[in-house]
Amino acid sequence: MKALTIAKRELRSYFNSPVAYIIVCLFLLILGVFFWQTFFLAGRATCRDLFRWVARLLVVAGPAISMRLVAEEKRTGTFEVLVTMPVRDRDVILGKYAAAVGLLVVMLVMTFGYPISVAQLGKLDWGPVYAGYLGLLLLGASYIAIGIWASSITDNQLIALVLSLVIGGFLYFVDWFLPLIQGFFPDWLQWMVDVIEWVSLDYHFQSIMRGVIDTRDLVYFTSIILVFLMLAFRSIESRKWK
Amino acid sequence: MSGTTQNKLFARGESAIFLVVVTAVLVVLNVLSIGIFYRADLTERRLFSLSDGSHRVASRLRDKMTIRAYFTEDLPPPFNATSRYVRDLLEEYAAASNGRIRLEFVDPTADPTAGENCDTRPITQPCASRDGVNKVAHQVIEREELSMKEGYRGIAFLYLGNTRQIAVVEDTAGLEYEITTILKEMTGERMPVGLLTGHDEPTTEQGHKLLAERAKTYSFRSVDLSGGDREVPREIRALIVSGPTKELNERELRRIDQYLMRGGSVGIFTGNVNVEIEQAPNFTAAEATHGLNRLLEGYGIRINKNLVFDRQCVPLPARGPGGMPVLLPYPAWPVVSFNEQQSAHPVAFRLPQVVMPFASVLSRPRLRASKSVRVTDLMRTTDESWVQSGSYELDPMQRWRPEGRGGPFTLAIAAEGRLRSAFAGRPAAEGGESSESGNIEAPATATKDARLLVVGSSGFADDNILAFLSRMQRSQTPSNLALLLNAVDWLAQDADLVAVRAKEVEDPQVEAPRELRQQMQQANEQEENAQTRRQQREAQQRRTQAEAEWDAKKALYKWGNTFAWPLLFAIFGIVRWRLRLAQRASVKL
Numbered sequence: 001m002k003a004l005t006i007a008k009r010e011l012r013s014y015f016n017s018p019v020a021y022i023i024v025c026l027f028l029l030i031l032g033v034f035f036w037q038t039f040f041l042a043g044r045a046t047c048r049d050l051f052r053w054v055a056r057l058l059v060v061a062g063p064a065i066s067m068r069l070v071a072e073e074k075r076t077g078t079f080e081v082l083v084t085m086p087v088r089d090r091d092v093i094l095g096k097y098a099a100a101v102g103l104l105v106v107m108l109v110m111t112f113g114y115p116i117s118v119a120q121l122g123k124l125d126w127g128p129v130y131a132g133y134l135g136l137l138l139l140g141a142s143y144i145a146i147g148i149w150a151s152s153i154t155d156n157q158l159i160a161l162v163l164s165l166v167i168g169g170f171l172y173f174v175d176w177f178l179p180l181i182q183g184f185f186p187d188w189l190q191w192m193v194d195v196i197e198w199v200s201l202d203y204h205f206q207s208i209m210r211g212v213i214d215t216r217d218l219v220y221f222t223s224i225i226l227v228f229l230m231l232a233f234r235s236i237e238s239r240k241w242k
Numbered sequence: 243m244s245g246t247t248q249n250k251l252f253a254r255g256e257s258a259i260f261l262v263v264v265t266a267v268l269v270v271l272n273v274l275s276i277g278i279f280y281r282a283d284l285t286e287r288r289l290f291s292l293s294d295g296s297h298r299v300a301s302r303l304r305d306k307m308t309i310r311a312y313f314t315e316d317l318p319p320p321f322n323a324t325s326r327y328v329r330d331l332l333e334e335y336a337a338a339s340n341g342r343i344r345l346e347f348v349d350p351t352a353d354p355t356a357g358e359n360c361d362t363r364p365i366t367q368p369c370a371s372r373d374g375v376n377k378v379a380h381q382v383i384e385r386e387e388l389s390m391k392e393g394y395r396g397i398a399f400l401y402l403g404n405t406r407q408i409a410v411v412e413d414t415a416g417l418e419y420e421i422t423t424i425l426k427e428m429t430g431e432r433m434p435v436g437l438l439t440g441h442d443e444p445t446t447e448q449g450h451k452l453l454a455e456r457a458k459t460y461s462f463r464s465v466d467l468s469g470g471d472r473e474v475p476r477e478i479r480a481l482i483v484s485g486p487t488k489e490l491n492e493r494e495l496r497r498i499d500q501y502l503m504r505g506g507s508v509g510i511f512t513g514n515v516n517v518e519i520e521q522a523p524n525f526t527a528a529e530a531t532h533g534l535n536r537l538l539e540g541y542g543i544r545i546n547k548n549l550v551f552d553r554q555c556v557p558l559p560a561r562g563p564g565g566m567p568v569l570l571p572y573p574a575w576p577v578v579s580f581n582e583q584q585s586a587h588p589v590a591f592r593l594p595q596v597v598m599p600f601a602s603v604l605s606r607p608r609l610r611a612s613k614s615v616r617v618t619d620l621m622r623t624t625d626e627s628w629v630q631s632g633s634y635e636l637d638p639m640q641r642w643r644p645e646g647r648g649g650p651f652t653l654a655i656a657a658e659g660r661l662r663s664a665f666a667g668r669p670a671a672e673g674g675e676s677s678e679s680g681n682i683e684a685p686a687t688a689t690k691d692a693r694l695l696v697v698g699s700s701g702f703a704d705d706n707i708l709a710f711l712s713r714m715q716r717s718q719t720p721s722n723l724a725l726l727l728n729a730v731d732w733l734a735q736d737a738d739l740v741a742v743r744a745k746e747v748e749d750p751q752v753e754a755p756r757e758l759r760q761q762m763q764q765a766n767e768q769e770e771n772a773q774t775r776r777q778q779r780e781a782q783q784r785r786t787q788a789e790a791e792w793d794a795k796k797a798l799y800k801w802g803n804t805f806a807w808p809l810l811f812a813i814f815g816i817v818r819w820r821l822r823l824a825q826r827a828s829v830k831l
Contacts, residue, residue: 016822021815025808032804040796043752110807117799122752127284178346194341198272207337210330211285214337219275223268230264234257241250 002087006095010069011102019068024107027061035114045122047115051132051209054111055139055202058104059172062143063164065103067157069096069148070236074155083236093233097148104140108133128211135208138221139201143168145228152235168201171224175200276341289327292334295736296422300338303429307343308400309335310368312375314351314393321380321395327414328397335421350377350394357394365400373398374407397421401428426459433734436465436478438498441486441532444704450484452705452723457730470494470682474501480693480733484511485700486532495537496682499664505690507733510534512700513602514545515634519706523560525574527600527634540664542609543655543696549634550601550651550698551642552576552627556714558638572638575599578621578653587618588732589656589695593721596621599707600636601699603629603651615659621697622650654697656732660688693733702726754792761788 014020034053042049073079082092115129143164150164151157175197185192197203201224204217283291292300309332313325329347336343348368350357357377360369370377375396381389398407406424411417435457439445446454446462454462465474465481470493474481481501490498502508512534517527527549535544551573558575562568579595598621611617627649666686701707703726711720753759765785772778 015815015818018815021812025812028808028811029804032807036800036804040752040800045752110811113803113807117803121799125286127286131284193344207333210290210333212281212283212290214281215279216272216275219271223272226268227265230261234261237257238254241254 003091003094003098006087006091007098007102010096010099014099014103020103020106023061023064024103024110027057027107028110031057031111039118045118045124047118047124047129047132048209050111050114050118051136054108054136055172055205055209058136058140058143059169060165061107062104062140062168063147063150063161065100066144066147066164067151067161069100070151070232071155071157071160072151075157083239089233089237092236093148093152093229097144097229097232100144100148101137101141104137104144108136108140125211128209131211131213132209134213135205135217138208138218138225139205142171142201142221142224142228145225145232146171149228149232149235152232171199171201173200173202175203281337290330290334292331292338293418296335296418296425297338299422299425299429300335300343301340303339303342303401303425305342305402307339307425307428308346309343310346310348310373310375310398310400312348312350312356312368312370312373312394312396312398314395315349317380317391317393317395321393324395324411324414328395328411328417331418331421332397335425351392370394370396370398373400373405374409376409378410399424399428404428423459432459432461433736434475434478435460435462435730435734436474436481437462438467438481438483438486439464440466440468440494441488441490443484443486444700449705450703452708453703453726453730456723457727459736460730460734467494467497470497473497473682474506476501476504478506479735480507480509480730482509482511482730482733483534484509484703486512486534487516487530489531489533490537491533492536493682495533496665496684498537499540500682500684502661502692502694503663503684503686503688505688505692507693507695507735509695509697509729509733510538511697511703512545513549513600513698514547515549515600515602517549517600517634517636517701519599519701519704523558523638525600525636527636537664538696539608540666540668541657541661541694543604543606543657543694545696545698546603546605546629546631548602548629548631549574549636550576550598550603550623550627550629550649550653551644552578552623552649553644554579554624554626556597556599556711560638570638571642573627573642574636576601576623576627576653578623580621584618584620584622587620587656589654589725589728590620591728593724593728596721596725597702597707597711598653598697598699599701599704601653601697601702604653604655604696604698606652606655609655609657612659615657615661618656619652620654620656620695622652625649627651653699654695656696657694659691661692661694662687693735695729695733697729755795758788758792758795761785762792 031050031053035050038049070079073082083089115124115126118124119126146168147160147164150167151160154160154163178193178197181193181196198220201221204220207214207217283289311325311328311332313328315325317325332343332345336345346368348356348370350368350370355363356368356370358371361372363369363372373396375394375398377392377394379390379392381391395411396407396409397411398405406428408417408420408424437443437445437450444450445464450462460479463478465478466472467474469491474497481498483498498508512530512532514530514535515527516530517525519525529547538544553571553573554577555571555573556575556577557569558572560568560570576598577595578598580590580593584590585593606617606619609615609617625648626644628644629651630645663684663686665684702722708720708723708726711722714720754762762785765781765788768781768784769778772781
């Protein structure tokens with residue numbers, strides 16, 4: 001329950017500052033230009049490009065949402081106040097994480113107009129749309145988990161942003177370079193290529209985006225989220241032995 | 243060491259151990275999930291569910307296979323949708339292969355070193371020309387101008403040092419079938435299928451060369467029954483009796499029956515009138531003497547002694563007045579379409595229509611569908627068909643006059659299940675062969691599910707006719723050939739291939755709203771029927787108006803969606819900010 005209280009407070013603070021509005025408006029504007037510029041040229045009633053662009057924009061938007069979560073409080077000193085309150089570290093992390101995911105949900109809801117428009121223009125298959133949104137939620141939630149960890153190890157928002165951008169970007173784009181990477185590995189190390197492909201967020205997102213919900217992808221996304229949340233938890237817990 | 247330091251160290255260690263254990267558990271979970279998983283295909287037409295057959299073939303791979311898809315990124319529609327589908331489909335194969343299939347998506351336009359002149363590259367690196375994938379030209383309309391754009395859309399398969407390819411992916415329908423067939427070929431699974439010989443039937447050298455070439459997952463072997471002294475080899479998956487011109491004696495017929503009653507599959511492709519096609523267009527007809535009705539009537543099927551004609555037919559090229567080349571409709575080559583029930587049968591699956599040259603009508607006076615036998619009339623001519631019997635007028639230049647009873651007539655029948663032996667309860671004494679035929683024993687009813695397919699034309703599968711149809715339909719696989727291959731798959735009970743379904747996989751087109759489409763169409767019709775220039779101008783104006791309306795609608799969707807949503811959210815923010823300011827101002831200390 002305490003996590004929920006923290007989540008509410010955080011979410012409110014998002015909407016009380018201009019940050020949320022700037023992020024969401026910029027996100028929607030860029031998405032609109034990218035998606036609708038080519039939509040009528042391709043002439044296909046499908047939302048795949050929507051999901052592709054949102055996924056790429058989330059590489060930046062995810063860290064932007066999460067960069068201030070812990071770092072800002074550390075910088076202003078309010079973090080010390082928060083942890084001396086009768087709340088557990090776990091509640092702090094989960095509450096802040098839930099708030100950021102809440103903002104992500106608002107962002108995604110703001111794009112619902114797109115599939116509704118596309119459905120007016122042709123016979124849209126809604127299955128991949130539902131799956132696509134689930135994929136975006138998991139992808140965004142993964143970036144935010146990475147972001148909250150990055151935010152927890154520094155008191156500088158910019159460092160948190162860059163760190164989560166690098167890690168999130170690497171995990172997303174790594175499978176684009178597989179054909180290049182492959183040449184570097186000798187035959188007996190070719191299994192590494194499979195491992196690299198497996199850790200790619202894009203690989204798993206593409207799979208869901210097509211309209212196929214696969215337990216392997218769900219397990220992967222859940223693992224990424226849990227690992228980074230645990231790292232973040234350990235990071236704020238570390239003050240106990242420093 | 244003080245107690246506090248020890249506590250700190252303990253806390254640190256505990257936290258680290260917890261992190262390592264949970265991470266390890268998650269890694270193990272991920273590894274386990276590769277083998278044990280569940281997937282749900284949410285697409286309306288189950289596009290990404292590989293059919294069971296393809297799934298089985300992919301999961302049976304014993305070694306690593308690399309599949310390279312060479313696709314240029316922004317091909318013009320509809321090929322942009324093709325590349326997406328190919329990517330998705332291949333990913334399904336990879337998912338089913340337990341990690342044996344590795345996929346590589348290469349865009350040789352972006353990376354020219356992987357396109358041409360790269361044959362010296364190591365095999366682990368992509369090279370389209372070496373892998374047999376060719377560049378093709380696509381028409382593009384840009385700013386109302388037609389231009390050509392070159393690009394790649396091919397797939398190469400590399401397995402145990404061998405390379406196979408689909409040089410150009412022409413169509414997404416049937417692609418899964420093609421890929422699964424290649425996988426089966428590369429893994430060397432070939433099933434034996436028998437072609438009956440000894441009665442002047444076509445062979446894999448002549449007449450059924452295309453069949454042997456295209457049905458690569460089968461090894462065709464000639465089956466000579468030596469007048470009935472030899473039985474049909476038990477290991478063959480199907481026996482095909484195609485266009486025999488000499489008579490089969492009773493012992494041979496009994497051998498075929500025996501094979502069928504043991505749970506075999508028999509395909510009989512022949513009419514009851516032989517037509518010489520060598521001297522086309524001077525076709526000559528003579529009644530057939532193969533005597534297969536003696537066998538088929540035992541199952542309740544008869545090939546009638548006639549030829550069927552249909553107004554829905556193929557046009558044949560001929561010389562018109564003054565030697566001008568013309569196309570003349572030729573009712574002796576009916577075009578048969580399939581209804582929903584027929585299309586659901588594996589033999590007719592994926593086929594829009596087929597051509598049945600010089601076919602005889604089939605009837606089944608004593609074969610009824612029952613619990614133990616499923617019967618399908620696979621092909622029916624149209625209502626506007628008729629038959630000729632006795633004497634046959636086949637000259638393509640004649641004026642055709644429908645005669646006799648009208649259609650529809652049945653041209654193919656498939657029966658599957660516990661068929662009764664054609665010779666059950668019949669004395670063996672026939673034509674002085676009694677003592678020998680008595681030695682041929684067959685169960686009275688099929689011991690396992692047997693499959694019998696009778697098609698009333700042998701010409702439909704003939705090389706010459708297939709080549710002609712291939713030219714006419716501008717397709718490497720005219721639907722007649724597809725029918726033949728499907729028939730072999732169904733008879734050989736190759737579940738892998740039969741289960742592979744054709745899928746209409748392109749994303750649906752964006753369309754103008756119905757009333758605008760109607761307006762445009764009406765304007766077009768008006769323009770065509772216009773009597774005066776004024777009427778023509780009016781029609782053009784109406785069309786331009788409708789087009790402008792559609793353009794305006796598109797612009798509304800485009801810019802409305804681009805700007806309205808961020809604007810809406812910004813307004814929400816401003817309202818909230820103003821409200822908070824007002825609230826703060828009203829707070830009095």
